Amino acid sequence: MRRALVRFGLLVVTIGLLVFLILTQQALQDGLITAFVGGIRNQSAPVLVYSVDGQRTLQGSVIAPPLEQAVRTTPGVGATARIGQGTFTVRVNGGPEKDAAIVGSSDPTLGTPTTLTAGRRPRAAGEAVGSAVDYSVGDRVTVLASTKGAAPVTITVVGLARDIQLNVTPTLFTDLATYEASVRAANPDATAVLPNAIGVRPAPGVDAKQLAARIDAASPEADALLRQQAADEAPGVAQVRQSFQVIFLLYALVVPLVTGLFFLIITLQKANALTLLRAVGARSAVLTRALLIQVVVVIGLGLVVGIALYTPLSQAKVGSLALRFDTTAVIVWSVLLMVLGLASALVSVHRVLRIDPIEATTGAGVR
Amino acid sequence: MRLALRELRRRPGRFAVAAVILTLIAMLLMFLGGLLDGLLGSSTGAYRAQRADLIVYSTDARTSLVRSRITPEQRRQVEGVEGVTATGGIGSVQLGGRLGDQPASRTLIPTALFGYELAPRGLPATPPASGTVIADSSLKAHDVKLGTTLLLGPQRSPVKVVGFVDDTRYSGQGTLWGSLDTWRRVLAANIPSQAVGNDVVQALAVRTSGAAPSTVGGAIDRATAGTTDTLTLTAATNALPGVSQQQSTFEQIIGVTLVIALVVVGLFFALITVERTALYGILKAIGASSWTLFAGVVAQAVVVTLFASAIAAAVALLLDALIPPGTIPFDATPSRIASSVLLLILAAVAGCAFSLRRVLRIDPAAAIGTAS
Numbered sequence: 001m002r003r004a005l006v007r008f009g010l011l012v013v014t015i016g017l018l019v020f021l022i023l024t025q026q027a028l029q030d031g032l033i034t035a036f037v038g039g040i041r042n043q044s045a046p047v048l049v050y051s052v053d054g055q056r057t058l059q060g061s062v063i064a065p066p067l068e069q070a071v072r073t074t075p076g077v078g079a080t081a082r083i084g085q086g087t088f089t090v091r092v093n094g095g096p097e098k099d100a101a102i103v104g105s106s107d108p109t110l111g112t113p114t115t116l117t118a119g120r121r122p123r124a125a126g127e128a129v130g131s132a133v134d135y136s137v138g139d140r141v142t143v144l145a146s147t148k149g150a151a152p153v154t155i156t157v158v159g160l161a162r163d164i165q166l167n168v169t170p171t172l173f174t175d176l177a178t179y180e181a182s183v184r185a186a187n188p189d190a191t192a193v194l195p196n197a198i199g200v201r202p203a204p205g206v207d208a209k210q211l212a213a214r215i216d217a218a219s220p221e222a223d224a225l226l227r228q229q230a231a232d233e234a235p236g237v238a239q240v241r242q243s244f245q246v247i248f249l250l251y252a253l254v255v256p257l258v259t260g261l262f263f264l265i266i267t268l269q270k271a272n273a274l275t276l277l278r279a280v281g282a283r284s285a286v287l288t289r290a291l292l293i294q295v296v297v298v299i300g301l302g303l304v305v306g307i308a309l310y311t312p313l314s315q316a317k318v319g320s321l322a323l324r325f326d327t328t329a330v331i332v333w334s335v336l337l338m339v340l341g342l343a344s345a346l347v348s349v350h351r352v353l354r355i356d357p358i359e360a361t362t363g364a365g366v367r
Numbered sequence: 368m369r370l371a372l373r374e375l376r377r378r379p380g381r382f383a384v385a386a387v388i389l390t391l392i393a394m395l396l397m398f399l400g401g402l403l404d405g406l407l408g409s410s411t412g413a414y415r416a417q418r419a420d421l422i423v424y425s426t427d428a429r430t431s432l433v434r435s436r437i438t439p440e441q442r443r444q445v446e447g448v449e450g451v452t453a454t455g456g457i458g459s460v461q462l463g464g465r466l467g468d469q470p471a472s473r474t475l476i477p478t479a480l481f482g483y484e485l486a487p488r489g490l491p492a493t494p495p496a497s498g499t500v501i502a503d504s505s506l507k508a509h510d511v512k513l514g515t516t517l518l519l520g521p522q523r524s525p526v527k528v529v530g531f532v533d534d535t536r537y538s539g540q541g542t543l544w545g546s547l548d549t550w551r552r553v554l555a556a557n558i559p560s561q562a563v564g565n566d567v568v569q570a571l572a573v574r575t576s577g578a579a580p581s582t583v584g585g586a587i588d589r590a591t592a593g594t595t596d597t598l599t600l601t602a603a604t605n606a607l608p609g610v611s612q613q614q615s616t617f618e619q620i621i622g623v624t625l626v627i628a629l630v631v632v633g634l635f636f637a638l639i640t641v642e643r644t645a646l647y648g649i650l651k652a653i654g655a656s657s658w659t660l661f662a663g664v665v666a667q668a669v670v671v672t673l674f675a676s677a678i679a680a681a682v683a684l685l686l687d688a689l690i691p692p693g694t695i696p697f698d699a700t701p702s703r704i705a706s707s708v709l710l711l712i713l714a715a716v717a718g719c720a721f722s723l724r725r726v727l728r729i730d731p732a733a734a735i736g737t738a739s
């Protein structure tokens with residue numbers, strides 16, 4: 001390998017680029033899904049009830065009073081909260097206009113972030129917990145009023161939480177009244193501000209899954225989902241996963257094929273030398289071991305290059321999308337690609353094992 | 368060159384592995400491209416169909432159609448700007464739909480109802496009568512037919528389909544096109560928090576003449592004292608949620624994949640060239656020029672790439688036909704397949720350049736000595 005640095009170097013760079021692409025796309029997939037539905041996954045209501053018409057999107061769901069009543073009176077419901085959500089144009093600390101998703105809940109213990117990373121929870125109207133990647137404690141967020149002259153609404157960020165974005169937008173969790181005031185400021189023509197979902201906590205001893213089934217049975221308009229289910233089954237999430245899985249599969253096939261091709265050609269090129277080595281007494285195991293060591297070193301270096309390229313990128317923020325270094329993904333892909341790479345070298349190993357030392361006298365070498 | 372092509376015919380197995388890898392890479396390129404086209408096509412159809420030069424939003428909406436509100440007063444100001452020849456209100460609302468005979472169904476058809484005044488491509492100049500709509504043809508996959516009544520939203524607002532139009536999807540949903548009156552009524556009934564007043568629309572489609580549309584756009588924003596944000600149709604399409612982000616992300620991934628294709632081709636043909644050093648030496652000794660030999664390598668790379676691309680294109684078209692509507696947004700277009708093939712060929716030719724130095728360096732005398 002030391003004598004043919006360019007040849008092996010090219011392979012290392014190729015594998016490194018492939019590893020970099022795989023890990024980057026894994027980070028993009030995870031970041032995208034978290035930024036889409038993190039606010040649902042990391043809120044405190046174990047069960048979220050949408051209207052069937054909402055098609056499992058918080059903003060698309062509208063809870064009419066009869067549906068709300070049906071949910072409240074379902075046996076096994078411990079507590080409920082009206083949850084509203086919308087996207088608004090805001091200014092943070094008087095800066096440029098930005099988008100913000102505002103989630104309002106009528107119960108501070110339901111439909112709000114489960115864990116804070118800084119600050120405190122809201123105690124009064126006009127206070128909010130913000131997504132940590134977008135806000136700082138003390139930020140003053142002004143929801144712009146429409147051109148009709150309605151008064152703007154100002155929200156103060158008093159706490160921060162990680163992974164609570166919705167729709168890849170900076171997100172604020174506040175009380176329902178502040179949310180409703182924001183809706184009316186943005187659209188004074190609004191004839192009513194109905195909640196988008198009902199957050200439900202089961203009564204003690206009641207299983208959340210069973211309760212969701214009971215709520216669905218209580219009203220044909222209800223679509224009750226467990227927290228994780230609501231996140232996983234949000235429109236777009238499954239499609240994002242499927243699309244990325246096809247891409248991962250293709251990349252995962254390219255790595256062993258490139259490696260296998262490379263070492264097969266190398267083995268063919270070295271046919272005469274390998275035959276001679278066998279003729280002077282080198283055992284097949286020794287030659288095979290040398291080949292496999294080369295495979296491990298090349299893939300190992302490729303992984304190092306790929307991870308080295310991925311590390312700085314994984315700390316980056318793409319728009320409102322925060323990427324993250326995923327140790328599990330790095331380990332899983334490293335092991336998988338190493339195993340696939342070694343498997344791909346089996347063709348070359350087979351060739352080495354087929355070397356007949358007697359061919360050294362005829363010059364036939366590997367066939 | 369003839370020798371190189373004959374080698375491909377006589378010993379295709381030698382190129383099989385490279386062909387398989389290139390096929391996978393070509394499939395990746397076409398899949399990524401098809402995915403991008405599918406995503407963009409299903410997100411932007413309603414805008415691409417507009418026969419207008421400009422789209423006017425309210426400034427505080429940040430180019431979000433749902434949040435934008437254009438008042439009658441703003442509209443009058445826009446219409447008074449020199450260069451504006453016609454304006455038409457646009458309104459939209461995304462709602463689940465049910466077939467008329469299944470009002471209790473929990474399976475919904477995702478739709479976006481648009482109200483219009485200036486007819487987009489494929490739609491009649493006069494919007495359909497109140498309560499009737501023209502549906503995007505993608506909704507046929509949901510059993511929507513001519514004469515079907517769709518019940519929209521939680522209030523089951525009925526609209527009757529009186530025609531179809533192609534390629535007008537919006538935000539991944541099949542569109543329904545009706546009058547502004549139909550849109551206002553359905554919006555107020557189903558999402559009261561987004562209701563709009565009489566004569567208020569979400570945006571204006573504007574046709575211009577004379578000056579460049581962007582110049583007229585600037586004049587419109589000045590005439591409304593900055594309360595409007597006017598974009599050219601292309602800019603408005605690119606400003607739709609996620610469009611530019613999807614485009615740049617996918618283009619970067621496609622770029623890196625092309626670099627990998629380049630390296631794979633380079634690696635493969637560099638090694639093949641090493642193997643053939645003695646042969647090339649003999650060919651040079653009997654008069655073949657370095658450029659002739661290199662052209663042979665390039666020809667082999669192009670043929671292998673074309674072969675790989677043909678298989679990948681067939682797979683892409685097959686996928687396009689097999690993927691059910693509403694699942695993976697994949698659209699294999701001829702232009703995307705052609706551009707992927709062209710880029711791959713360029714990458715293959717560039718990859719072959721790695722071998723050029725080796726071919727040029729071959730000394731016929733030394734090579735013949737090695738061969739003997």
